[in-house]
Amino acid sequence: MMAVKKRFIFSGRNYCLLLIAVSLIVSGYILMTGGSNSGGNEFNNEIYSFRRITLAPVILLAGYALIIQAIMWNPKTSSSNGNYLSGKV
Numbered sequence: 084m085m086a087v088k089k090r091f092i093f094s095g096r097n098y099c100l101l102l103i104a105v106s107l108i109v110s111g112y113i114l115m116t117g118g119s120n121s122g123g124n125e126f127n128n129e130i131y132s133f134r135r136i137t138l139a140p141v142i143l144l145a146g147y148a149l150i151i152q153a154i155m156w157n158p159k160t161s162s163s164n165g166n167y168l169s170g171k172v
Contacts, residue, residue: 093153100153107146115139 093101115135117127129135 094156094158096158097153097156100149100156104146104149104153107142107149111139111143111146114142 117129117132117135
């Protein structure tokens with residue numbers, strides 16, 4: 084019998100991209116969090132800061148876009164006869 088070589092679905096580059104994307108998403112949510120009110124009757128104007136309204140959502144969108152890229156990334160592998168396939172066996 085011929086031994087079947089098992090391969091992972093993703094390559095090392097996919098996992099690196101996924102790690103970077105997850106860290107971007109976590110940092111985006113951390114940037115979105117903020118201070119609390121000391122009393123219940125006063126309004127905190129810090130909720131409308133640039134960091135929460137603009138920067139955090141842009142970082143989150145970049146992280147989600149990178150996750151899609153990491154999942155869709157398919158490195159070309161060579162077959163035994165020298166032809167290049169798109170990762171399909």
